[in-house]
Amino acid sequence: MSAPSTHLLSFLAALSLVGCAHTPSETLTEPEPRETEWRIGGADAGLPADMSQGFIALPVTTGAPIEAEPDASEAVPTKAEAIAAEPSSWPAESATAAPAADADTAKHRSLTISLGEQLFEYKEGESVVRSGPISSGKPGNPTPTGRFKVLSKDEDKVSSRYTNQLGMQAWMPYSIQFYGHxxxxxxxxxxxPDSHGCVRVGEKDARFLFERLRVGDPVLVVN
Structure with a gap:
């Protein structure tokens, strides 16, 4: 190739490069993002600009709230189901026990009064628990003999028939009625024997017999 041709080609190549440098490049315009409504924590807001904070935006779903179905594994079995499943593990239902009999009422109490010996004898069953001296009715006012029973008890009885040496109604502490008056x-x-027909005993014996004897207990008075 001749020298003029070589210079011509070099000129055309340089001209093309100069044109590319001065031609502005086409600017690509990004479309505007559409605003989408999101509900975060109960408030309407746009999508957070910084997702690095861990926010998760979920679209709102309208309608009736969804109730969680009960877990069948947590259902409480009925008593019948439990008995069928584990009959040996269910506690047995016991009937109400009858109250125990009063031990005091089971004792056979009795009182024997001997006018000839001027003694009393208190027994529980076949055992003599206590005995002591008495003063029964004096001549003209004898104490009746026979089989009787305790009719009543009065810790602070006052006689309605007889008076004491001071002319006051006679006091009869720890009285146990066994027949009439x-x-x-x-x-x-x-x-x-010195009474008007009653049976006198000492203070300690009277209190003991009053506490032990019950209405209905037998009283035997013998000569």
């Missing part, structure tokens, strides 16, 4: 009670013990 005849009582066993605390009183003076001279060592012989």
């Amino acid at each position: 005849y009582f066993l009670h605390e009183g003076w013990l001279p060592g012989y």
Whole structure:
């Protein structure tokens, strides 16, 4: 190739490069992002600009709230189901026990009064628990004999028939009625029959018998 041709080609190549450098490049315009409504924490807001904070935006779903179905594994079995499943593990239902009999009422209490010996004898079953001196009715006012029973008890009885040395109604502490107007009670013990028909005993014996004997217990008075 001749020298003029070589210069011509070099000129055309340089001209093309100069044209590319001065031609502005086409600018690509990004479309505007559409605004989408999101609900985060109960408030309407746009999509957070910084997702690095861990926010998760979920679209709102309208309608009735969805209730969680109960877990069948957590259902409480009925008593019948539990008995069928584990009959040996269910506690047995016991009937209400009858109250125990009063031990005191089971004892056979009895009182024997001997006018000839001027003694009393208190027994529970076949055992003599206590005995002591008495003063029964004096001549003209004898104490009746026979089989009787305790009719009533009065810890602070006052006689309605007889008076004491001071002219006051006679006091008859720890009275135990066994027949009509005849009582066993605390009183003076001279060592012989001296009452108007009642049976006198000492203070400690009277209190003991009053506490032990019950209405209905047998009383035997013998000569």
